[in-house]
Amino acid sequence: MLTSKGRVVVIGAGFGGIAAALRMRARGYDVTLLDRLAKIGGRAQVFKRGGFKHDAGPTVITAPFLFDELFSLFGEKREDYVEFRSLDPWYRFYFHTGEQFDYRPSVEDTNAEIRRFSADDVAGYARLLRTSKAIFEIGFEKLADKPFSKFTAMLAQIPSLLKLQSYLSVAGIVNRYIKHPLLRQAFSIHPLLVGGNPFSTTSIYALIHYLERRWGVFFAMGGTGHLVAELDALLRRSGVNIILKTDIASIDIKNDQAVGVTTTDGTYFPADRVICNGDPPTVYKQMMPAAHATRKRLMPESLTQYSMGLYVLFFGTKKTYDDIAHHTIWMGPRYKELLADIFNRKILADDFSLYLHRPTATDKSFAPDGCDSFYVLCPVPNLRADIDWTETGPLLQQRIIDALSDTILPNLNEVIVDPFYMTPEDFKKDYRSMHGAGFSIAPIFLQSAWFRFHNRDPHISNLYFAAAGAHPGAGIPGVLCSAKVVENLIIEDEEKLAITAA
Template identity: 55%
Template sequence: MPFFRLTSSIEAEPIRADRSAMPHADRQRRQGRRAVVVGAGFGGMAAALRLRARGYDVTLLDRLSRPGGRAQVYRRGGFTFDAGPTVVTAPFLFRELFELFEKNLDDYVDLVPVEPWYRYQFADGKTFDYGGSLENTLQEIARFEPSDVEGYRRLVAMSEKIFDKGFTELADQPFHRFGTMLRTLPALLRLKSYKTVSQLVGSFLKNEQLRQAFCIHPLLVGGNPFDTTSIYALIHFLERRWGVHFPMGGTGALVDGIARLIEEEGVQFRGDSTVAELVVERGAARGVVLESGERLEADVVVVNGDPPFLYRHMIDARHRRRWTDRRVDRLKYSMGLFVLYFGTNQRYPDVPHHTIVLGPRFKGLLKDIFHKQVLTEDFSVYLHRPTATDPSLAPEGKDGFYALVPVPNLEADIDWSVAGPELRDRLVDFLDDRILPGLRDTITEDFFVTPKTFESRFLSHKGSGFSIQPIFRQSAWFRFHNVSEDVEDLYLVGAGTHPGAGMPGVLCSAKILDRVVPEPARS
């Protein structure tokens, strides 16, 4: 994710929203061919490929040395650790990028299904394996609460309805016009989008542990299930539709496969290229200036960065009619993330690829994280063991992990130079007691990142793990638009934009560019 500042050589002129926000097929003018994409996360890589497929000459920039954004790779002591996303739930969105050039994803990346999708381990020691066939899931549910079997069937049916509207119809549709929101609102209300995910799940299931398991999905995109609109219950059916996959070699191998396609198709990738300024002339983006002073001209600029950081810190107030300091400061931001990466001198064959280890509190813990913004003694953990699927990610006879703990973002008064090491030690003790016996004696090559890392390395405003929260008043038209309201020919993709965070969300945000970026001029 890049560092950039927005400046203007000429005072910005009033921008007519209907002109800059019109889908490219409706606009009368045609752009030049030069496009610069700032930030090479999944959203930025997808944007670069989609622009290239339409005939743009594309330069893809990133402040890090390799593409991938938060999907970086750490290599320590023979272990390979994925830094970021590890759950692939809509592989067809990746396939589409290769099909744009009549190529096959399978020739670049080996995606394999993971089962179970997740194992939930509750505070009382009970486990619930979720994933695979519907029948397997129903059998697991029956072990907890037989009467919830039928309730789950109805939950799946409801999730499918939400999926059909929220994902199939709307995920790749631009929401920069309020009229789009007005036309969509009746359907969203019929689907009870005014309810939270927790309320929706609770209306179908009685067992408290099952309720926890099936309302966990908003946390995967930065939301509190007790606040997040039930639109995001579509994630449940998204998983059931395509399953959960993992790229052999890790998520970094998926990045490498896309990077290879980018190179083959003539997109110029420039790593270690920090953008200092985005040049604006007559109210329109016209290129970028690197920290070195080099200026790259462009007819279209796409930013795959954190929109709150962009608008709050990098665009002068005189250019911001919509996203003023006050408006950005009033937004609700996702939680922060503490992630401990570690290897072990032994293998744990009974631990599946994805495990969600729940602490003694659920709603109260989330309230402490999202509302009270305090770091508590108890926590819940997402434990990733990729060596369960690909043993080559660790030396022979060893296992590699990361343990992710939701924590308050940097709005909280937490000194992470002190709290980080303390949380690391408590987390190791917790995992040793709950799921990885003997960890204290077998752990090696461990290191961690905190919300301060997200702020400094990825320029995430307030160190949030997923940009802004996916609550109703920050979704669809109320979310950051893919077409900038303040600067013409500036487009936004990534977690903070519509439709939202997560790999499917950011890939769909790039897909929206096909509808809003005008056709390039033909030589």
């Protein structure tokens, strides 16, 4: 039995909250993990309807060692509980021209695909991968799990960040090396997976190219929901106290220290340390005394840029579409201008680009025999736009079904089963996401590293953030690293306490 070092309350059981809870428990704290939803997992909820299963959020697993670490904290092995299966292709792009491009696990196979579009871009892709590796060596290996609480930490990294040209965008870097217009799209979409416009996301995120090559792209068999269920079991085995359907109304502060949290029904949980996994802008605006809300970052709310919203359409089909890969990116006719509509002009255009998830390509447990399960993700403006989702939701559903019926899912209109969707309003309501953003604040340079929400509040030294809106950022690897940063900060605090006590 571990001797308690004190009480830690974690608000929010997304991957960042789960990882922080496990890390704190392994360090010997009494940990209570609270979430307002009925199940842990945050955005990784699961919907089950009429024999069909749908992961609601993340589906792509990269950097699997970050999950392995969580099991090994307690002497266990992740592979004894969840299989991460490698996919091929990683992603299939379907362009409006009717052409397809498979982005594949081997560089040789990817080169063969590139050659079908533009032989010259094979050498360009090699250069892009080299650049991505250089960025990865700094951006992931040196910075992702280190705190950026002090400006001096940022200053120390300025030479490397300048050398890596972090002030450029991901599209800026990709377009340097890749010339074919469709390949430029395929190789620059990664920021959208973490909520950013490729034309404004700091090029640090170009490291994802190398990160995928280094460890691969996987699917958790049984679904991301199964991975969450196994993490739930690990939390319980390790002695974390999980309390669900509990919404935290406030973090209670006394003398610049967090002393506990209070739920919307008035229940109080005392704490020696509080870790927030909920969206940092929401935490500061709605859960902290007003005096603290304006003290957290340099960037005022009016200048803060949020990630895009997501419209996610879920459905089954009464037949299987065997030619559809596990992950398909369906690109519409416009790219840069469509992104400007979503991120800058904040209008819902008539056209769109889509990500299709067909888990039944890998795992038949998602649908009855002879059927497929799908979700389709459509990036849309967040709630800062003037869109009435009650009216727009059903219309967008039909437009997406028609577009897919006309292209890669013929007759979808006739074989579709039980479609339903989430809009940015649901992200706001279910996850308390500010402006219904899919991925918290956007990953632009002026909202990264020290400029992002800090992992420890600058004024309340026992209040921490392991969340997509905090350093290093969104995406599963990002939030799992965020929990590592919090652990490092708490180790630092423990050492300070030990010195004071000595």
